[in-house]
């Protein structure tokens with residue numbers, strides 16, 4: 001007589017699950033020898049049971065990772081040894097924090113902040129707490145004394161690494177501001193309850209006076225364009241509000257699918273639809289110029305974009321391409337190029353008044369002044385202010 005209540009499906013579950021795909025793809029690329037990442041296996045549930053991904057996915061994962069790693073490395077060099085902050089939005093199971101914390105620039109990391117849905121942050125926190133190596137690198141010279149978990153297991157605060165839950169589609173003033181910019185116990189406002197301020201002072205979690213890099217790795221496409229614009233703009237405004245002469249450069253790196261209005265894109269969208277995933281945030285971006293322009297329109301002074309196809313063609317050294325070719329047989333190069341042509345990395349930077357360009361170490365691989373390059377879409381509104389990450393191999 002009485003029907004059991006139907007479970008209301010959670011419309012965000014398929015979006016959160018995309019993190020699993022990304023993490024398993026990374027695990028596969030590591031196991032096949034494309035990438036080195038000693039941390040990813042600890043963040044993938046039942047890692048030992050995961051099957052390798054197709055060569056095309058392994059290569060795409062390699063190029064995405066290599067391109068973004070190169071830009072992050074360039075950003076740290078641009079800061080010229082100064083302390084920096086990195087904020088990763090929709091961080092999922094990303095391991096970049098541990099790779100940096102155990103790398104040559106570790107001492108530059110003042111804060112590394114990750115944001116994702118609560119379900120994903122709590123899963124990641126459980127994995128971190130279970131793993132000795134991940135735990136040891138949370139900040140403060142490897143000591144775990146200053147690590148606090150709260151918010152029902154969804155918030156982790158440590159001297160350097162911090163993980164918070166938020167829905168990035170909510171207005172930043174009510175979702176991010178209480179976590180990142182409030183001068184009072186930020187974590188308490190984030191629902192952390194039993195968390196103390198690790199620094200025991202009144203500084204906000206995110207300082208507008210430190211060089212800061214925002215990472216949007218495969219996340220904006222899941223949000224509607226107005227929401228993602230508001231999100232990016234909110235960060236820019238926060239840095240614009242820094243006291244005079246105390247401001248710091250703000251950089252952003254965005255990785256995502258684009259140009260989905262062609263036949264390939266339509267197939268991709270249909271495939272995702274069958275998994276209840278849609279990509280409203282990719283819709284307006286039909287060429288590289290539109291990706292750069294998004295960053296400019298949000299307040300960045302210079303912006304550039306490059307497809308993964310061009311990363312492979314122009315920025316991976318021939319010797320490295322040979323090494324990759326020996327890892328797995330890839331017979332469909334045309335198909336690979338078609339797929340890679342629909343993924344792009346875009347990046348932009350804004351400098352505060354009085355910032356001396358070239359103040360950092362503009363060595364090769366930095367976000368240095370550009371020459372004119374084919375197939376890399378660059379726009380600058382600020383004279384002389386073009387920075388590029390890559391040197392062709």
Ligand SMILES: C[S@@+](CC[C@H](N)C(=O)[O-])C[C@H]1O[C@@H](n2cnc3c(N)ncnc32)[C@H](O)[C@@H]1O
Pocket residue numbers: 015016017018019022023089090091092093094115116117120166167168169216217218219222223
């Ligand atoms: C494809 S995964 C990418 C994960 C990671 N950035 C990487 O590249 O490996 C997308 C991530 O963005 C998160 N995400 C998507 N929309 C979000 C939102 N509105 N608020 C918070 N996180 C979101 C998902 O939960 C997921 O972890």
